[in-house]
Amino acid sequence: MSQLPFTIEGFAIFVVLAVILAIILVFMGIKSVPQGMEYTVERFGKYTKTLPPGLNLIVPIIDRIGSKVNMRETVMDVDSQEVITRDNAMVTADGVVFYQVLNAAKAAYEVNNLERAILNLTMTNIRTVMGSMDLDEVLSERDAINSKLLTVVDQATNPWGVKVTRIEIKDISPPRDLVDAMARQMKAEREKRATILEAEGDKQSAILQADGQKQAAILEAEGRREAAFRDAEAREREAQAEARATAIVSKAIAGGNVQAINYFVALKYTEALKELASAPNQKVLMMPVEAASIIGSVAGIADLAKEALNLKGGDGDPLDLTDSDDDSPRTPGSSPWRG
Numbered sequence: 001m002s003q004l005p006f007t008i009e010g011f012a013i014f015v016v017l018a019v020i021l022a023i024i025l026v027f028m029g030i031k032s033v034p035q036g037m038e039y040t041v042e043r044f045g046k047y048t049k050t051l052p053p054g055l056n057l058i059v060p061i062i063d064r065i066g067s068k069v070n071m072r073e074t075v076m077d078v079d080s081q082e083v084i085t086r087d088n089a090m091v092t093a094d095g096v097v098f099y100q101v102l103n104a105a106k107a108a109y110e111v112n113n114l115e116r117a118i119l120n121l122t123m124t125n126i127r128t129v130m131g132s133m134d135l136d137e138v139l140s141e142r143d144a145i146n147s148k149l150l151t152v153v154d155q156a157t158n159p160w161g162v163k164v165t166r167i168e169i170k171d172i173s174p175p176r177d178l179v180d181a182m183a184r185q186m187k188a189e190r191e192k193r194a195t196i197l198e199a200e201g202d203k204q205s206a207i208l209q210a211d212g213q214k215q216a217a218i219l220e221a222e223g224r225r226e227a228a229f230r231d232a233e234a235r236e237r238e239a240q241a242e243a244r245a246t247a248i249v250s251k252a253i254a255g256g257n258v259q260a261i262n263y264f265v266a267l268k269y270t271e272a273l274k275e276l277a278s279a280p281n282q283k284v285l286m287m288p289v290e291a292a293s294i295i296g297s298v299a300g301i302a303d304l305a306k307e308a309l310n311l312k313g314g315d316g317d318p319l320d321l322t323d324s325d326d327d328s329p330r331t332p333g334s335s336p337w338r339g
Contacts, residue, residue: 087134093172
């Protein structure tokens with residue numbers, strides 16, 4: 001009877017220890033996975049399953065967490081490296097890689113050190129892709145470089161359960177002397193273009209100026225031709241008028257009209273005086289002039305003009321100097337002419 005209390009006390013301790021152990025085992029079997037992460041479960045060192053985000057249960061002691069894999073898209077910088085292009089130009093290039101793990105088990109067990117593997121693979125392919133291009137292509141076709149890199153690296157990382165979403169070349173730096181040579185080349189090319197454009201402008205200006213001069217010459221020639229036509233027409237009309245006047249005066253002279261003769265004498269006399277007065281080598285003109293003769297000639301011209309304009313004669317009939325049926329010579333006393 002004296003040993004019973006010790007037995008009860010030992011059983012109570014055992015129960016307490018068992019409860020504590022059960023609680024510990026329960027906590028060991030409960031695993032809470034945060035969002036964006038996945039855990040791999042290993043049983044005696046072998047992969048069995050992947051725990052998704054949330055509350056999960058595993059078998060304590062037998063199962064354990066193998067790897068904690070980040071399933072979110074990750075950005076990784078690619079260090080600068082020297083690359084030799086196809087035309088033997090050395091450039092320095094760096095970049096950035098965006099990737100995302102799609103299969104946690106493959107990312108954990110198919111490759112050792114996933115980030116280092118992706119980094120080295122990207123750097124190697126940067127040298128391969130850029131080394132197959134000329135310097136001008138490397139500097140001007142970054143989109144093509146990014147596309148080729150993405151295709152190659154994504155295919156290589158596919159067995160690892162990784163999706164490479166984007167590869168971007170951040171900076172391409174040629175050597176300083178090469179940059180200076182390119183700047184001089186660009187300057188020379190731009191100066192060449194400016195010279196060509198200036199020459200084209202001068203050419204167009206010369207063409208337009210020549211065309212304007214041509215049009216002006218054509219218009220000037222047309223003006224001279226029109227003026228010549230009008231001058232010829234004026235001279236023709238003047239000759240016709242002079243011919244008619246000469247014919248009328250000739251008929252008057254043939255008819256014995258002395259005033260017609262006076263008309264010609266006065267006309268020639270006046271023209272002679274005009275020529276003498278307008279001579280450049282004559283400053284003073286001294287010659288006898290009979291005023292009465294000039295007045296008489298002028299009076300005769302007035303009478304002759306009246307008769308030519310069909311004014312009425314002494315018998316009241318109009319005088320016709322152009323047409324006459326009687327071609328016999330007339331005297332001043334036998335006709336309406338006044339002597």
